[in-house]
Amino acid sequence: MKTPKRIIPLIEDGLVDEVLRPLMNGKEAAVYVVRCGTEIRCAKVYKEATKRSFKQAVQYQEGRKGRNSRRQRAMEKGSKFGRKEQEDAWHNAEVDALYRLADAGVRVPTPYGCFDGVLLMELVTDDHGQVAPRLNDVSMSAEQAREDHAVVMKYVMLMLCSGLVHGDLSEFNVLVDDYGPVIIDLPQAVDASANNHAHWMLERDVKNMTEYYGIYAPDLLETRYAQEMWAIYEAGDLTTDTVLTGEFEDDNEEADVDSVLLEIKAAIEEERERQERMQDAENED
Numbered sequence: 001m002k003t004p005k006r007i008i009p010l011i012e013d014g015l016v017d018e019v020l021r022p023l024m025n026g027k028e029a030a031v032y033v034v035r036c037g038t039e040i041r042c043a044k045v046y047k048e049a050t051k052r053s054f055k056q057a058v059q060y061q062e063g064r065k066g067r068n069s070r071r072q073r074a075m076e077k078g079s080k081f082g083r084k085e086q087e088d089a090w091h092n093a094e095v096d097a098l099y100r101l102a103d104a105g106v107r108v109p110t111p112y113g114c115f116d117g118v119l120l121m122e123l124v125t126d127d128h129g130q131v132a133p134r135l136n137d138v139s140m141s142a143e144q145a146r147e148d149h150a151v152v153m154k155y156v157m158l159m160l161c162s163g164l165v166h167g168d169l170s171e172f173n174v175l176v177d178d179y180g181p182v183i184i185d186l187p188q189a190v191d192a193s194a195n196n197h198a199h200w201m202l203e204r205d206v207k208n209m210t211e212y213y214g215i216y217a218p219d220l221l222e223t224r225y226a227q228e229m230w231a232i233y234e235a236g237d238l239t240t241d242t243v244l245t246g247e248f249e250d251d252n253e254e255a256d257v258d259s260v261l262l263e264i265k266a267a268i269e270e271e272r273e274r275q276e277r278m279q280d281a282e283n284e285d
Contacts, residue, residue, distance in 0.1 A: 004032065006045045006118050015115060016043065023131065028187060033123060033131075041112065044119040046091050046187070091117055094187040097164060104162045105240070106155045107182045124175045124182050132182065135212065136171040145216035152181050152209050153225045153244060156202070160233055161240050164189045165198045169205035171212040192233070202226055224248040 003011065003019050010016040016034045023031040023042060034043045091114050098111040098121070110122040124132040140148070152174065159166060166173070166189055173185040192198045206226035214221040223246035231248065232238040 004030070004045055006116070007032065007034070007043055010043070010115055010118055010120070013115075015113075015120065019043070026185070029119075034120075036112075036120070040123055041120055042109075042123040044094075044121065046117045046119070091119065091187065093189060094119060094185075097186040097189040100162050100164065101155075101159060101183070101186070104158045106158050106162075107180070108186070109182065109184060124177055124184075127178050132175040132177040134172055135174040135176055135181065138176050140216050142217040145213040146220065148176075148181055149209065149213040149217070149220055152183075152213075153206070153229075153246070155181070155183055156206060156209075156225070157229050157238070157242065157244060158240060159189075160192055160202065160229060161238055161242075163192050165192050165195075165202045166205050167201045170208040174209075199230055202230060 001019060001021060007016060007019055011018075016036055018035040020033040020035060020040070023033050025031075029044045029046045032043045032045065034041055095111050095114045098108050101108050102110070109124055112120040112122075114120075126132055156166070156169070166183065166186065168185060168188050169183070173183070175182040175184055190198050190201060192202075195201075203226040210220055210223060210225070225244055225246050227248040227250075228244060228246065229238060229242075232242060
């Protein structure tokens with residue numbers, strides 16, 4: 001096949017020996033099966049911003065910082081240099097997330113580096129060497145659905161413990177090999193503490209996965225993992241050893257507005273009295 005233009009420099013630099021075939025063409029990248037020496041890997045070629053159909057990139061980039069103040073200012077101004085820096089940050093975010101999540105115990109493809117908008121990484125296969133299917137192409141029993149759902153919820157929790165939310169998790173962004181689910185597609189991963197959209201993105205990720213596995217095990221639709229883990233996370237108690245139950249009760253207790261107002265008034269009065277004491281002390285001097 002004809003070598004994609006973006007992969008040619010990698011061949012010239014000896015990073016890739018041969019492009020074997022296209023694997024998929026997604027909303028933000030095209031993926032190819034490549035040969036690197038004796039290894040068969042995949043090359044993810046990111047599309048330019050103007051050609052991507054990923055329309056909500058700004059929401060995902062909230063909270064991301066440039067590598068230095070000059071680059072950050074350029075990104076904020078939207079200059080040509082700044083746009084390039086934004087694209088580099090978009091690409092590098094996936095590499096950074098892959099390393100962080102692998103260290104956290106989440107099954108993700110092994111990255112081998114990102115070079116001018118081309119990410120080289122492990123090609124996930126089954127025991128027969130065939131490319132692992134995406135979850136949406138897999139059928140399963142109710143028992144298997146419950147087992148794999150629990151694994152994915154554990155992965156989502158481990159991501160959150162690492163400070164990340166996938167942000168676009170669905171049956172289309174999970175591969176299934178002979179050992180279970182593998183999480184893929186992470187350029188839009190968001191900082192859980194710095195991105196104001198992280199909470200609802202987490203809820204959407206969990207909802208997407210639960211609804212898919214719920215096709216095979218409807219009882220999963222009653223679980224509330226997103227609310228449970230976010231509440232524990234906000235309380236500062238979420239760890240990699242946290243055992244999730246999928247149960248969560250909403251706090252239906254109405255806010256006592258009168259008590260809050262009284263506390264505010266008391267605080268204001270206390271501050272007024274403090275200022276008066278300070279003024280009296282100055283007058284005495």
